[in-house]
Amino acid sequence: MSRGDGTVAAGTPASSFNEREMQICTVARMVEDERTYWVAGGGGPMYAVLLAIRLYAPGAQYITEDGVIAPEPLLPFEPVMTMVSSRAGYRALAWGTMNTAGNHAQLGLMDYGLLNTLQVDQHGNINSTAIGTYGERARRFGGPGGADSIAALCWRTVLMTDQEKRKFVERVDFISSPGFLDGTEGARERAGLPPGTGPHRVVTPWAMYDYTTDRRLRLAARAPWVTVEQILAECEYPPVVADEVGVLSGPTEEELQILRSELDPRGQNTGERSAWVVFDGETYTRAAG
Amino acid sequence: MSRGDGTVAAGTPASSFNEREMQICTVARMVEDERTYWVAGGGGPMYAVLLAIRLYAPGAQYITEDGVIAPEPLLPFEPVMTMVSSRAGYRALAWGTMNTAGNHAQLGLMDYGLLNTLQVDQHGNINSTAIGTYGERARRFGGPGGADSIAALCWRTVLMTDQEKRKFVERVDFISSPGFLDGTEGARERAGLPPGTGPHRVVTPWAMYDYTTDRRLRLAARAPWVTVEQILAECEYPPVVADEVGVLSGPTEEELQILRSELDPRGQNTGERSAWVVFDGETYTRAAG
């Protein structure tokens, strides 16, 4: 990905920001120029790709589930109006429908899928359906939406989630969208999914994960204000840890300027309850959220 | 069908016309009002439906293979410009593509299919691919085009062809488009075709045919200037003959007026080489073509 693994940012380190902003900036730096993204409607994924297009990957293009192709959206969005909305679809190159998005991804035209999720497991499987024992005692969630198609059909899937114990598990309570399934070689192909696709990265406000050659989640980099131990303490099932865990750069003033003034001036997504971090020029200090 | 079997026409019997005009007028009288027709591109079928809409079935609607839905075409057509042409698609209610036409017929939205063909057999199978032994010594023709879909998917198929020995055979040399196939009950369904569909009528310049309950071609009516014997002499394989063979009305002055002055003033289709017939007020006399 452009700027390698997202640990490098251009600009002046920001002195104060929240961890949601950190997560969005990290993903933005991973966006590859002149590639296509199927971006889950709204939230972190869309702000990350919009920020990337502004700063790092001007030639990246994205589609959304409603068949918007390569728009130049009119920002900011009204709350939840990120699909089938005139501002979100503004100045697109083409307008289609949900089957347009599904078919184009099925054809292999989408390089990356960018998603939020509720729960992820050691093989990158995604749960957005139910927490608990499905069909018995479970809390019901909304279902995969477009995520199943994104995770199945885009060449590489990048996941955004929070760094919380219950979100990193050995096996998700329900596979809503496919990662490496049971983790065995060829498991996706045996299920009819296209070869060469699958989980690529997971990004939280504290960390970035990739996958080992045997398809296991691996901690690859950490935010400068947290230790590997702190991260592992927030994983119910411990991921593999890379021999060398990189250190992510904090957000830059340039990134926050665009994020806060252009993309999300109301802080609808970037202002979510999340801890604040201050940088005194040498060290980052986290104020409990 | 409106006006029953097409034997009855409104207006003044025409005193002079050719047999192609007779065939078109016969089919026009069979067109049912407020029904949908998938009309093969150009030729007799389209002129028949256009004439019907003018005189007999103002509420009939038609589509063509290129996805024109319910047009009000700008007549006359330039030669062969009867599909994907601005005059043919003029003032349509919707424009689609070939798959639009195929899907709408597959859904059961098309009541009638109206076709020209090269050869038909006792079970209403249609050949437009090859005359002779396919793959060995055969004269090559153009293939089914849209006719296979029309004959498979519209509820009732009406066929137009010439009254010539080689056109009415026991079994077509090649089934390009399906009639009752081998004629056994359920043959179409066993081949995956939708139930309740199939051959309905065949119309030539001399005769109209329907089908027996056991799916065999049956001579139902004749032009007033030919005998049943003359018709049978022009069938390589003799059709069943109805107990009472009706007599078709000749064209009316009103029909010919519209056909000649509005629909096909250049006689592109209606002026084809075909015998002329004169009517002296009592008898029709055919002048060899």
Added chain:
Amino acid sequence: MRILAEGEAPYLAVDPDGFRAFVRDHKQRALKPKLMSAHDAISRFVADGDYFVFDCNYFQRGPSTLVREVIRQGKRDLWLCGKFSYVDVGLLVGAGCVSRIDCGFFWPGATIDRAVADGRVRVFEYSNVVMTLRLQAGAMGLPFLPVRSFGGTDGFRHSGAKLVEDPFTGQPITLAPALNPDVAIIHVQQADVYGNARVFGTGIAHQESALASKKVIVSAEEIIDTEEIRRDPGRTSVPYYAVDAVVHAPFGAWPGNCGGYYGSDTPAVIETFAAIARDRVSEYVEKHVAPFADDAAMFDALVGQERLEKLRAAETITEGYRP
């Protein structure tokens, strides 16, 4: 072509021949005016027990006026096509209209959580695209369509899909069962009285839903002259012969955004989310639906012309929406 795996969930019976017969007997081929009130359209064409699909959703060029009318008339035992939905599913569940849901996505919350936990509502699992693909199969008159996604998920196990051996490649391929809903409700920007309908902007599956469904209700911001349809046939999204009822419904997508016509009503959007989240749908219905004969009365009482005009003015984008 062996069957390698099958989902275990009940699904609406796949019957393309039965659908063809229904189309033959009930779809109007002639150009007949179909303009009627939301009340008449819903009472005539939505029956208890119907499989029910709405296109888009309550916030995004969706048939919100028609959804409110379904709630007003207290329809029961509906089987929802719950794709690309925010609050629609929650509202209909909370109002007691629903017994089954095919899930693509819906906004979760206490209302649905409770209904599922209590067993009042059963949920079968798909994805948004698998649901729109099922509708496409139905709209093509086919029994199924293949798809390269969905296999291997737990959703597959709780669905009506099958994994088979592709007779052309020998590889495993998922087949999604066709869906031919009993009724579809769709909101569009423009339609004529016959049902020739124009959608501007992106959409979810308006064309598929209209062609796949036995009964189709289209609500439109504007009723336009058929002459206008004939002047630009390339703009027709749904042809008349698929449509059974046309409802003139200005602000029919309120509180949502209707591209080119009006912006979303943010406070009303947030209020609706809150009703679902806190299982207060009955209060929502008591306030927005029950007291009023129709949406016009509701708009007068709760929103007001001035507010509606503000929403119109807030929609500054017309490019691509106003031919």
Added chain:
Amino acid sequence: MRILAEGEAPYLAVDPDGFRAFVRDHKQRALKPKLMSAHDAISRFVADGDYFVFDCNYFQRGPSTLVREVIRQGKRDLWLCGKFSYVDVGLLVGAGCVSRIDCGFFWPGATIDRAVADGRVRVFEYSNVVMTLRLQAGAMGLPFLPVRSFGGTDGFRHSGAKLVEDPFTGQPITLAPALNPDVAIIHVQQADVYGNARVFGTGIAHQESALASKKVIVSAEEIIDTEEIRRDPGRTSVPYYAVDAVVHAPFGAWPGNCGGYYGSDTPAVIETFAAIARDRVSEYVEKHVAPFADDAAMFDALVGQERLEKLRAAETITEGYRP
């Protein structure tokens, strides 16, 4: 899901995974200008032995300029998608460019009759709709699509289709193999330099052909600014990332009709028919193609500006064609 019957004809290998890999490696995701001459587009993107699809035909908003360029460059051993064709198939066969034809429909005549009888060309049998459905399957990234027609015909026996037992209904259903051509040529009214293309009026399978094909050449009457594309995204028929080359080809559908732009050139149409009917394609090529560097030169020499202007003037219909 038993296989009940299978056609016996060779068909282009069904390989959706291989097509995905080609798309991943070769389709340009970035917005890069692709404007080039017909000569460069055909020489770069059409190879001997390619599976070749043209949309519409030589007389009806078809890529006639591109077809002439294929003949001019003497491409060989093409496998034609011969659907909805009048003279295109005959011209390409007569010019010696063709070894195989998947037949939907083509205008018959001495040229094709002879080539088939001599065994120079093999024909495999489909129908127009089955061919556009095969392209749709290819455009969806699927290995096949079901279809309710084609079963029971002799065409089926001489095709690549299969009749199987539908696992959902237990009834027989025909499956048509997906088609992913090597190259597609498509003529449109408007395109931008990136390949965002607009078709006005009806069509055959321009969208399916563009998305299903490895290499896609679009010729356009007008090259329009991308700003115009962005002002009305609902008018985009083919998105840029499916397109490899854009050719500015005024009168690119001559001698045919191009909706909203010009009428057909009747004497030239009849002359072309005659060439096929009488197996005089070589004379046709000697007159219309061989002597000229490109169509512009041919138009100057054989048609003339005055005649071209007459054809423009003859197209009085603009409704639906000029946004």
